[in-house]
Amino acid sequence: MLVSSSSSSSSSKGGGSNNYDYSFKILLVGDSGVGKSSLLVTFISNFVHHLSPTIGVDFKIKMVTIGGKRLKLTIWDTAGQERFGTLTSSYYRGAHGIILVYDVTRRETFTSLSEIWAKEVELYSTNPECIKILVGNKVDRDGERAVTREEGMALAQYRKCSFLECSAKTRANVHQCFKDLILKILEVPSLLEKGSTAVKKQILQQKPVHKAPENNGCCSQ
Ligand SMILES: Nc1nc2c(ncn2[C@@H]2O[C@H](COP(=O)(O)OP(=O)(O)O)[C@@H](O)[C@H]2O)c(=O)[nH]1
Numbered sequence: 685m686l687v688s689s690s691s692s693s694s695s696s697k698g699g700g701s702n703n704y705d706y707s708f709k710i711l712l713v714g715d716s717g718v719g720k721s722s723l724l725v726t727f728i729s730n731f732v733h734h735l736s737p738t739i740g741v742d743f744k745i746k747m748v749t750i751g752g753k754r755l756k757l758t759i760w761d762t763a764g765q766e767r768f769g770t771l772t773s774s775y776y777r778g779a780h781g782i783i784l785v786y787d788v789t790r791r792e793t794f795t796s797l798s799e800i801w802a803k804e805v806e807l808y809s810t811n812p813e814c815i816k817i818l819v820g821n822k823v824d825r826d827g828e829r830a831v832t833r834e835e836g837m838a839l840a841q842y843r844k845c846s847f848l849e850c851s852a853k854t855r856a857n858v859h860q861c862f863k864d865l866i867l868k869i870l871e872v873p874s875l876l877e878k879g880s881t882a883v884k885k886q887i888l889q890q891k892p893v894h895k896a897p898e899n900n901g902c903c904s905q
């Protein structure tokens with residue numbers, strides 16, 4: 685059962701978000717255009733959006749109950765700086781979970797995950813036991829597929845992370861991606877410790893690295 689409510693970063697200081705067991709920082713990583721922002725928007729909201737190219741949001745807060753725990757998820761998205769091939773170390777700092785996204789119709793986005801993003805994650809993540817999930821997005825465009833499901837599974841196995849294919853457009857498997865990741869985080873005692881009260885304030889006080897333009901709480905709404 686996944687019960688949720690959400691708010692954008694701009695309203696995250698409002699009431700109602702103090703009642704939780706753990707606070708987790710989740711990141712979206714991958715090439716520009718793979719659908720990171722769309723996945724975030726789809727997960728945060730409960731209805732189908734018209735998807736359009738997004739400029740990045742900084743982060744979104746979502747309250748969920750998963751595995752019987754009340755969780756405050758701070759989900760960070762890039763503001764488009766992934767186009768330059770690198771994010772900064774503070775984007776990765778303190779992450780409990782990382783969603784590595786590629787586009788199943790663009791092979792180069794799959795290659796980038798191995799050659800760029802997985803290396804950055806290894807270099808910069810400060811939680812050695814941080815959970816990762818590999819996600820192939822845009823499966824609704826199956827006719828244009830350039831990366832097979834088997835290849836995705838093989839890379840996930842090699843990187844020791846779980847794997848799902850999904851579509852931000854049809855919403856297929858999107859909630860499942862986040863849920864699988866979070867259930868795995870909940871199994872790791874060191875991550876729970878880092879997501880508990882002592883660290884809550886620290887995470888909330890962290891400033892987004894790349895401040896998004898004003899009033900863009902969510903670009904495709
Ligand atoms: N067909 C299809 N298009 C998608 C999907 N997810 C994202 N898109 C489109 O892909 C483009 C890039 O998406 P965006 O979320 O901005 O990617 P980002 O740069 O990784 O944040 C946009 O035009 C989206 O509408 C999907 O699952 N299926």
Ligand SMILES: [Mg+2]
Nearest residue numbers: 721738739740
């Ligand atoms: Mg984006």
